[in-house]
Amino acid sequence: MNGERRRTAAVLAPYTVWAAIFIVVPLFFVAYYAFTDNSFNFTFDNITRFFTATSQVTNDAGVTSEVRTYLVIFWRSLKLAVISTALCLLLGYPLAYIMSRAGARAQKIMMILIMIPMWMNFLIRTYAWMTILQDTGILNGFLTSIGLKPLHIIGTESAVIVGMVYDYFPYMVLPIxxxxxxxxxxxxxxxxxxxxNSIQVLQKVILPLSVPGILNGITMVLIPSISTFYISQKLGSGRFFLIGDAIEGQYVANNLHFAAAMAFILMIILLAAMALLKYLTSRPRFKTVKGAAK
Amino acid sequence: MAKELIRLKDARMDFDGETILDNINLYINDKEFLTLLGPSGCGKTTTLRIIGGFLVPTSGDVIFDGVRINDVPPHKRQVNTVFQKYALFPHLNVYENVAFGLKIPKTGEDGKKIRLSKDEIDSRVREMLEVVSLKGFEHRSVTSLSGGQQQRVAIARALVNRPKVLLLDEPLGALDLRLRKDMQQELRRIQQEMGITFIYVTHDQEEALSMSDTVVVMDRGRIQQIGTPEDIYNEPKNAFVADFIGESNIVDGIMRDDCVVEIFNRKFKCLDKGFQKDEAVDVVIRPEDVDIVPEAEGQLKGTVTQVTFKGMQYDIIVDFYGFKWLIQTTDFCPVDSKIGIKIDPDGFHIMKKSEYSGMFGDYSSYSEEYDEISDAESEEEE
Known part of the structure; x- marks a missing residue:
């Protein structure tokens, strides 16, 4: 090792230690717990349990069927997370565009408005939405006052989606x-x-050039929303058990090894999904034009 | 016979209560190479953006081929622009950049969409890449190209659409001197080959003189002079033009008679007529029009105060009765030597007094002025 590189390594040492303690070690423990049983013997049981465990569910028509418990939960989490991410993107992109084209002052104000909710506690924000969406809440009070029928939202998937979109919206807007x-x-x-014309400019120039921002936004919204747990318990009235709820439940029940296994599987699936997304959007940048000179 | 293509009628541009363009009147002929020349903030880029459709004049009209186009947006004008820093699309390669405009369906005169076939696009892009000497660069990323190559892509991207007019906003500003000279030749060649009207914006007077059919000198939002490069250089209309185009010694004079001008209380023969008797005027004497003679034979006598070797000639500063002149000579005159000068009648250019009188033309602070000029060149345009 020459002097230059040694100096670089010395300067980076605190960060290397930091990364080791807070990133590598926890990941190692998650993996270690995932592949061991209660007496810390190596096992695949926790992993197979995630894919094979079954339970009985009764649908609204009263028909009972057997399902793979955790795969159903995972699928439900994925569905809600994808819908929330898509909504965040649909709402966030135009806002980000308008912000970026506004005057310096307006940009600052909009930025603050987007950031303010992030300064408030996550639990309080979720409780606030409960008050708004309840059957006798603010929203329905408003609807009845203007002569419309009240809506039943709390305890539905829509309520969970509203909560997730609200919470993760800034993470979509800011990178874009x-x-x-x-x-x-x-x-x-x-x-x-x-x-x-303006639409073609958006299609041919602005959108393609903002792909990196869109990808960052999707990553920053999809990952926390797929593993979210509190929002679903409160706004979904506990009816939509998500993968985050399952992991939390297992930890609370002191079943650390299975909780770690679920977290581990979730992480692998997310990593694979992000890699795929990145691959699909990074089109061969300078693709060959048909009949071009060699 | 030259045909008028574009006309600006009393075009005025106010921005934040400031007048950027002060009632510009200008017409541009078909197939003309016209240059808008002036210092930063003179309004030349604003004029170009009005023609391109990126700005709508506060008042006045823009006429294109006899039709008023004030409110026609850029994408519906038969005009394309080469932007100052090229503005190439970084997500597209050279070929795709050039093909960009051709792939957009255009609305024809009958209101129908015109879509070019793939083969048509391909042959036009390839033809244009050949014109700008970029054959074989089709698949290169535009970000990997040198400044000169990016410049060529920008020109090809605009010209491939076969516009009636090409607008060029200081397109050579970012290139080094050598490349700039080559590109000047190249642009002139392309313009003549394709028979397209070029409207060129620059603050570089040499560039303007060597490329243009017509030069429009602007300052403070006003047109100071319109003419051929020779007219502008030989017959500057006021002290600003004389100073901005080339080097000039500008002194106060009095027209004593037709073809007789008095400076430093001495009468000289000149070629200018039509002034009133005893009218106060500005007199321009170009540094290269001054002959150095032995002191005794001189029409004026002065002391050399500074000598700068310029390669082809010496730039010497000579003090005449407290007024410093710049003289370019191939003879070496040491500092503090006394010299005489002679000026032929055609060395005098007489101008009417203007708002610029007394502001330019004295070389007392020659070296500082030189610094300012190089500063202005490196500075970003508006």
Whole structure:
């Protein structure tokens, strides 16, 4: 090792130690617990249990059937997380775009408005939504006052989705905004100059260039929302048991090895999903044009 | 016969209560190479953006081929732009950048969408890449190209659409001197080959003189002079133009008669007529029009205060009765030597007094002025 590299290593030492203690060691323990039983003997049982455990469920029509417990829970978590992420993207992209094109002052104000909820405790935000969405809550009070029928939202999947979208929305807006704010306005002018109307400019220039921001936003929303647990208990009135709830339940029940196994599987699936997403969106950047010179 | 293509009629641009363009009147002929020349903030880029459709004038009209186009958006104008920093699309390769405009369906005169076939697009892109000498670069990422190559892509991307007018906003500003000279030749060649009107914005007077059919000198949101490069150089209309185009010694003079001008209380023969008797004027004497002679034979006598070797010639600063002149000469005159000068009648250019009188043309602070000029060149445009 030459002197230069040794110096670099010395400067980075605190961060290396930090990363080791707070990232590598916990991951190692999660994996260790996932593959051991209560007396710390190596086993695959926890992993197989996740895929094979079954239970009886009775649907609204009263028909009872046997299902793979954790796969059903996982599928439900995935569905809600994907819907929430998609909604965050649909709502967040236009907002990020408007923000990036606004005046400096307006940008600052919008940024603060987006950040303020993040300063409040997560539990309090969730309780606030309970008050709003309850059958006799603020929303229904408003609806009846203007002569509309009240809606039953609390305890439905919609309520859980509303809660998740609200909580994770800033994590979608900010990465997209940071990309769009840096976008050279001359590129937009150039596209107009070459014959694009506003929609074509969006399609052909702004969207393709904001893909990295969109990917970051999706990552930052999808991952916490797939493993969320508290929102589903409160806004879903406990009717939508999610994978995060299952992990929490197993930990609370002191069943650490199975909880670790679920967390481990979830992590592997998420990593694979993100890798796939990245692969699909990074199209061969300079693809060959048909009949081009070699 | 040259045909008028674009006309600006009393075009005015106010921004935040400030007048950027002060009632500009200008017409541009078909197939003309016209340059808008002036210092930063003179309004030249604003004028270009009005023609491109990126700005709508506060008042006045933009006429294109006889039709008022004030409110026509950029994508519906038969005009394309080469942007200052090229503004190439970083997510597309060279080929895709050039093909960009061709892939957008256009609305024809009958209101129908016109979509070019793949083969048509392909042959036009390839033809254009050849024109700008970028054959074989089709699949290169635009971010991997040198400044000169990016410049060529930007020109090809605009020209491939066969616009009636190409707008160029200081396109050579980011290139080094050598490359800039090559590209000047290249641009001129492309313009003549394709027979397209070029409107070119620059603050570089040399660039303007060497490329243009017509030069429009602007300052403070106003057109100071319109003319051929020769007109602008030889017959500057006021002290600003004389100073901005090339080097000039500008002194106060009085027209004593037709073809007789008095400076430093001495009468000189000149070629200018039509002024009133005893009218106060500005007199321009170009540094290269001054002949150095032995002191005794000189029409004026002065002392050399500074000598700078420039390769082809010496730039010497000479003090005449407290007024410092710049003279370019191939003879070496040491500092503090006394010299005489002679000026032929065609060395005098007489200008009417203007708001710029007395602001330019004295070289007392030559070296500082030189610094300022190089600062202005490196500074970003508006």
């Amino acid at each position: 905004y940071s990309i769009l704010a840096k976008l050279d306005t001359k590129l937009i002018e150039a596209a107009h100059d070459l014959g694009c």
